[in-house]
Amino acid sequence: MKITENERDAVYKTIFSRRDVRGEFSPEPIPEDVLHRVLTAAHHAPSVGFMQPWDFVLVQDDHTKGKIKAGFDIANSTSAAQFDGDRAEQYSKLKLEGILEAPLGICVTCDRNRNGPVVLGRTIKAEMDLFSSVCAVQNLWLAARAENLGVGWVSIIHDSVLRQALNIPEEIEIIAYLCVGYVSYFKDKPELETLGWQPRRDVNSAIHYGSWSKTMPTNTDKEK
Numbered sequence: 001m002k003i004t005e006n007e008r009d010a011v012y013k014t015i016f017s018r019r020d021v022r023g024e025f026s027p028e029p030i031p032e033d034v035l036h037r038v039l040t041a042a043h044h045a046p047s048v049g050f051m052q053p054w055d056f057v058l059v060q061d062d063h064t065k066g067k068i069k070a071g072f073d074i075a076n077s078t079s080a081a082q083f084d085g086d087r088a089e090q091y092s093k094l095k096l097e098g099i100l101e102a103p104l105g106i107c108v109t110c111d112r113n114r115n116g117p118v119v120l121g122r123t124i125k126a127e128m129d130l131f132s133s134v135c136a137v138q139n140l141w142l143a144a145r146a147e148n149l150g151v152g153w154v155s156i157i158h159d160s161v162l163r164q165a166l167n168i169p170e171e172i173e174i175i176a177y178l179c180v181g182y183v184s185y186f187k188d189k190p191e192l193e194t195l196g197w198q199p200r201r202d203v204n205s206a207i208h209y210g211s212w213s214k215t216m217p218t219n220t221d222k223e224k
């Protein structure tokens with residue numbers, strides 16, 4: 001099956017216009033068929049040994065979201081304390097989650113024991129199952145964008161909060177907590193770029209021919 005030019009352009013459009021969405025969610029519910037398409041896209045991610053180690057815990061209940069938001073608030077205040085001066089001031093103004101506003105939360109997990117201890121492709125690098133689950137997150141994020149759904153990744157939260165709120169056993173790894181919902185618009189650029197927190201690297205600085213070499217620091221790196 002060949003991808004046509006229009007289809008190719010649609011894929012790139014989806015990739016380049018995907019954004020991390022925090023506060024601009026509409027409460028409009030996500031239709032079942034749309035959600036099913038997005039989760040099916042996530043489920044079709046590549047995985048080591050075709051292990052498919054992920055699961056998706058759907059969170060719609062306000063009480064549960066409230067517990068997760070409370071966990072974020074605690075984690076965010078200790079996180080804020082790690083920045084100094086202007087950075088601290090800027091950090092305190094950032095909106096870094098949309099847990100309560102988003103109609104749906106999705107916790108992506110990884111069952112590291114799904115196919116027994118020996119998995120084709122994970123025999124040398126044990127973390128490959130975790131990477132596979134991150135591939136599922138990226139598929140989900142892009143499929144959601146193609147459905148005009150925003151997604152925001154919330155990592156400023158302790159696993160223990162999500163385990164308790166969502167009944168996730170210790171042996172199951174927590175990969176991501178995602179806030180999902182419709183948005184009225186998608187920003188053109190990452191917010192952290194627009195606010196001057198971190199510039200986008202030139203793609204050419206990430207490409208190395210034949211051997212790795214140190215990338216020139218950006219202005220922001222020099223300030224540190």
Ligand SMILES: Cc1cc2c(cc1C)N(C[C@H](O)[C@H](O)[C@H](O)COP(=O)(O)O)c1[nH]c(=O)[nH]c(=O)c1N2
Binds near residue numbers: 022095097155156
């Ligand atoms: C693994 C991981 C974890 C997080 C994020 C991303 C990823 C990949 N990002 C979103 C991140 O800030 C964002 O992707 C970049 O700033 C680039 O912006 P766009 O995603 O292109 O809009 C994110 N954003 C946020 O507001 N709170 C968070 O806790 C996190 N955590």
